[in-house]
Amino acid sequence: MTQRVNLCSVSLGVQGMTCGSCVQSIEQRIGSQPGVRQIKVSLEQKNATIIFDPSQQSPESLSEAIEDMGFESSLSETST
Amino acid sequence: MTKHEFEVAMTCEGCSGAVTRILNKVEGVTFEIDLPKKLVWIESEKDVEFLQKTLEKCGKEVKYNGTK
Numbered sequence: 001m002t003q004r005v006n007l008c009s010v011s012l013g014v015q016g017m018t019c020g021s022c023v024q025s026i027e028q029r030i031g032s033q034p035g036v037r038q039i040k041v042s043l044e045q046k047n048a049t050i051i052f053d054p055s056q057q058s059p060e061s062l063s064e065a066i067e068d069m070g071f072e073s074s075l076s077e078t079s080t
Numbered sequence: 081m082t083k084h085e086f087e088v089a090m091t092c093e094g095c096s097g098a099v100t101r102i103l104n105k106v107e108g109v110t111f112e113i114d115l116p117k118k119l120v121w122i123e124s125e126k127d128v129e130f131l132q133k134t135l136e137k138c139g140k141e142v143k144y145n146g147t148k
Contacts, residue, residue, distance in 0.1 A: 016101070018094030025095075025139030070098030070138050 007037060010059040012048045014041065015072035022071075030065055033057065047076065081110075081123045085145040088120050088135055098138045106134055121148060 017023055023041045026048065031039045035056025041048045050062055059075050066073040090096050096115045103111050109124045109131075122131055128144055135142045 016094055016097050018097075019092040021091040022094040022098065029139040068102075068137055070101040072101075 005053055005055070007051055008054045008059075009049065009051045010062065011076050012050065012059070012063050012066065013074040013076050014046055014048050014066060015074075017041070017043055017046065017071060019043070026066065026069060026071065029069060030062065033062070033065055036062075048073075081125065083121055083123045083148040084128060084131060085148050086120045086122065086132070086135055087118055087143040087145055088138075089141040090115055090118050095138070095140060099135065099140075102134060102137055119145075 014026070017026070020043065023043050026041050027039050030036060030048070030050065035053040036050060037053065038051040039048060048066065052062065063073040063075055088095075088099060090099065090113075093115065096113050099113060099120060103109055103122070108126065109122055111123065112121045113119070114121075120135065124131060132142055132144060
């Protein structure tokens with residue numbers, strides 16, 4: 001039996017990353033949060049695109065998780 | 081106040097900036113960061129375990145070097 005889950009995608013602005021190692025630690029840490037399916041962090045665009053399960057995460061909780069790591073994060077756009 | 085020395089795997093100003101912002105959110109903590117040496121000195125009454133957990137939030141490897 002497969003459960004149908006509607007996934008959401010959100011793009012969050014991330015300030016304060018300066019190198020590849022910052023990008024990597026964000027991808028690893030946020031990528032291991034429950035409900036996060038996929039994460040792509042761009043250093044050039046200073047943002048993170050995250051595909052997640054809305055029953056376990058919200059754009060706000062993800063943004064908080066990034067802030068918790070010591071980076072500034074802002075909600076920019078959400079699309080389903 | 082006890083001064084604790086931690087080794088944090090910081091590689092750039094972004095990393096040390098993240099550590100700075102994390103520690104700024106914690107009350108009752110004064111700290112110094114030496115990026116080239118990858119060292120963070122924290123003066124606080126809080127226990128080492130708490131400080132280590134806080135530093136680990138930035139997603140980097142943290143090693144406790146003892147008190148200074």
